[in-house]
Amino acid sequence: MSCGIYKNLMKVLVTGGAGFIGSHTVDLLLQKGYEVRVLDLLQERVHPYGKPEYISKEVEFNQGDVSDRDAMLNALNGVEGVFHLAAYQDYMKDFSNFIKANTYSTALIFELIVEKKLNIKKIVLASSQSVYGEGKYTCKVHGIQYPDSRSVEQLEEADWEIHCPQAGCKEYLTSVLIDEAVTNPFTAYGISKEALDRLAVKLGKRYQLPTASMRYSIVQGPRNSFFNAYSGVCRIFTLRLINNKPPAIYEDGKQLRDYVHVLDVARANVLAFEDSRADYESFNVGGIEGINLLDYTKLLTKAAGKNIEPVVSGYFRYGDTRHTVSSSEKLKKLGWKNEHTLENIFKDYLKWVYEQPDLKDRYEEIEAIMKKQKVIRQSKIQALS
Ligand SMILES: NC(=O)c1ccc[n+]([C@@H]2O[C@H](COP(=O)([O-])OP(=O)(O)OC[C@H]3O[C@@H](n4cnc5c(N)ncnc54)[C@H](O)[C@@H]3O)[C@@H](O)[C@H]2O)c1
Numbered sequence: 001m002s003c004g005i006y007k008n009l010m011k012v013l014v015t016g017g018a019g020f021i022g023s024h025t026v027d028l029l030l031q032k033g034y035e036v037r038v039l040d041l042l043q044e045r046v047h048p049y050g051k052p053e054y055i056s057k058e059v060e061f062n063q064g065d066v067s068d069r070d071a072m073l074n075a076l077n078g079v080e081g082v083f084h085l086a087a088y089q090d091y092m093k094d095f096s097n098f099i100k101a102n103t104y105s106t107a108l109i110f111e112l113i114v115e116k117k118l119n120i121k122k123i124v125l126a127s128s129q130s131v132y133g134e135g136k137y138t139c140k141v142h143g144i145q146y147p148d149s150r151s152v153e154q155l156e157e158a159d160w161e162i163h164c165p166q167a168g169c170k171e172y173l174t175s176v177l178i179d180e181a182v183t184n185p186f187t188a189y190g191i192s193k194e195a196l197d198r199l200a201v202k203l204g205k206r207y208q209l210p211t212a213s214m215r216y217s218i219v220q221g222p223r224n225s226f227f228n229a230y231s232g233v234c235r236i237f238t239l240r241l242i243n244n245k246p247p248a249i250y251e252d253g254k255q256l257r258d259y260v261h262v263l264d265v266a267r268a269n270v271l272a273f274e275d276s277r278a279d280y281e282s283f284n285v286g287g288i289e290g291i292n293l294l295d296y297t298k299l300l301t302k303a304a305g306k307n308i309e310p311v312v313s314g315y316f317r318y319g320d321t322r323h324t325v326s327s328s329e330k331l332k333k334l335g336w337k338n339e340h341t342l343e344n345i346f347k348d349y350l351k352w353v354y355e356q357p358d359l360k361d362r363y364e365e366i367e368a369i370m371k372k373q374k375v376i377r378q379s380k381i382q383a384l385s
Pocket of ligand 1: 015016017018019020021022039040041042043044046047064065066067084085086087088089101126127128129215216217218219220224225
């Protein structure tokens with residue numbers, strides 16, 4: 001049932017509230033009459049120019065680290081709800097940073113609430129589709145499978161699809177929509193989010209502190225930092241196109257993903273906060289449907305008003321999943337739905353991009369670093385076009 005008590009004006013904390021999803025969640029909370037405090041480090045790799053102008057003057061802004069006990073205690077004091085959205089996100093190998101920023105900070109929130117008997121009524125946490133690792137598939141012979149990630153040897157052979165993991169089976173798997181039931185992360189980031197998710201449910205239940213973990217698919221829209229290495233395909237391809245260069249597609253471009261508008265994500269966060277049916281649950285927050293990367297690129301190219309063919313180079317990014325498309329059926333049962341199509345995402349994102357001061361395409365610099373670090377690798381296929 002919709003939970004009336006949360007609708008009474010209350011003060012809430014949004015960690016990571018200067019970021020992409022955090023700031024849109026803050027704006028929606030303010031619109032709904034909540035008082036908002038933000039705790040954000042203004043991490044330099046996301047905010048190289050400091051505090052973003054889009055942060056409302058109505059926000060009480062605390063600059064600080066979510067893994068710092070004093071900063072977190074100050075931020076928690078006097079609020080009745082928490083949105084824990086701050087995170088470290090990257091493809092690099094500083095594994096401990098993921099655990100510190102994402103998981104340790106979550107445990108710290110619970111520790112302080114329990115120790116100081118703080119009057120917090122609900123915590124909504126940013127989890128991620130990455131908790132599913134390679135995702136959910138079906139084999140013609142063996143039925144549903146949750147395979148591990150593909151080996152480097154397989155990818156070097158340009159053998160992109162997933163093999164059935166059952167001994168002796170020669171079938172390729174077909175992807176199916178991912179529900180919330182089984183997690184199987186294989187990156188430090190995914191593991192940090194899976195642990196956050198479990199801490200939330202288990203500690204929440206133990207201490208009667210309602211929580212909801214939100215497993216976002218790829219979130220897109222205005223304010224997605226150009227500088228965040230994780231901000232992904234829309235930003236990278238848009239900057240390539242604006243600079244009249246072709247987007248570079250890894251593998252064969254047939255990999256499926258789902259994309260969700262940041263405003264739909266902000267609504268999901270607030271809904272999960274306000275609705276007690278979401279208590280102690282985890283929810284996928286996904287796009288309308290899956291789309292392969294080639295079709296996605298075509299739509300984006302059209303939206304950008306360009307006539308440029310992408311390059312399918314035969315490179316691959318080691319650690320990428322093949323097909324990951326979430327089902328948001330569970331969240332839809334609470335009344336949420338996608339209000340924005342992929343076309344809306346592109347329109348809103350492009351409008352914002354053209355308002356930014358520096359539209360330089362840095363893809364080649366970043367690609368060179370990722371190749372040196374063997375994150376991006378060449379398969380046996382040479383450039384196809
Ligand atoms: N953007 C996506 O596609 C996506 C997908 C799945 C999950 N998520 C999760 O959603 C949340 C928000 O992501 P986003 O895309 O808005 O990222 P973002 O980088 O735009 O925002 C994150 C914010 O957290 C702050 N931050 C980072 N480390 C901090 C720390 N130690 N202490 C305090 N603040 C810190 C940053 O300064 C930034 O303002 C994250 O938890 C992320 O893991 C995002």
